[in-house]
Amino acid sequence: MVKKNLLMLSGLLVALNISGQLSQEYRRLCRKADSLYRAGDYRNSAYTYSSAFKANGWKGAYYDRYNAACCWALAKIPDSAIFYLQRAVLGGYEDYSHISTDADLKILYDDKRWQKILDDVKANKEKAEANINKPLARMLDSILTSDQAGRLKVEAIEKKYGRTSKEIKELWAEISRNDSLNLIKVSAVLDKYGWLGPDVVGNDGSSALFLVIQHSGLKVQEKYLPMMREAVKNRKASPGSLALLEDRVALKQGKKQIYGSQISIDDRTNAYYVQSLEDPDNVDKRRAEVGLQPLAEYVSHWQIKWDVEQYKKDLPGIEEMEKKRRQGK
Secondary structure (H helix, E strand, C coil), rough: CCCHHHHCCHHHHHCCCCCCCCCCHHHHHHHHHHHHCCCCCCHHHHHHHHEEEEEEECCHHHHHHHHHHHHHHHHCHHHHHHHHHHHHCCCCCCCCHCCCCCHHHHHHHCCCHHHHHHHHHHHHHHCCCCCCHHHHHHHHHHHHHHHHHHHHHHHEEEEHHHHHHHHHHHHHHHHHHHHHHHHHHHHHHHHHHHCHHHHEEEEEHHHHHHHHHHCCCHHHHHHHHHHHHHHHHHHCCCHHHHHHHHHHHHCCCCCCCCCCCEEEECCCCCCEEEEEECCHHHHHHHHHHHHCHHHHHHHHCCCCCCCHHHHHHHHHHHHHHHHHHHHCC
């Protein structure tokens, strides 16, 4: 499945193979399908994705096709999984590093059609990146895989062992070690070349630059934030990705986020919530300006129901809780 930490990449929003043709009913059904997936009801999730495509004249975004394939695979119906993967590939799906390691598709690994799917995804990727700096792109592709590998395990480990378990702490320690190694390599690239866009290092390479900085400490983020702002002006980085970094830096500096991209969990209730947000009434306007989906749609991935009036009432408590966290209380 295209997990939520990958969905946060705003590049997905311009990766629609039928941009501008997704109906509200289609989006609603896809959100419902995602909720069913997260609840472990894979078969009904798969059927709901099918209903979404039907509601939209059998048209759909390739990443929704991919997600439908994952649900069919988890429901142990490989023929349907292969069908939707083939449709995703025809739509331009090219994330080879993700599909080749996605445990949701494990049932397909021994299927005689699986290798053809992988070959076609790789061909899409190579076609899209025909004129890039291939050695540099390959290095950054491996960094992206390293950055995501541990994070893609978090949800399953938390569900199995608990959010404060020894197993999850060990996983985050491993993620932290990988982040430190990746930062050394990415900092060297940025310091030598500046912020490189997909035209030079491909979509995955460009994503790797952003994610490694997004997952680094405040001093590093403050160093490269101006560089990324300039890259957005020069169309070498996504405005939506920059919005995520702006939000993360603002919160670490003790300010409020602007776009509502940063989600945390309340230790007392174990419920997810939107971290401190400036001017909640107009957040969707700001999100639209940088190509991000409405906040209600975004936070539904964490089972958060966005109610702006209730949020404004809760905000003082959220600010106090975050202040105590920063102070280590």
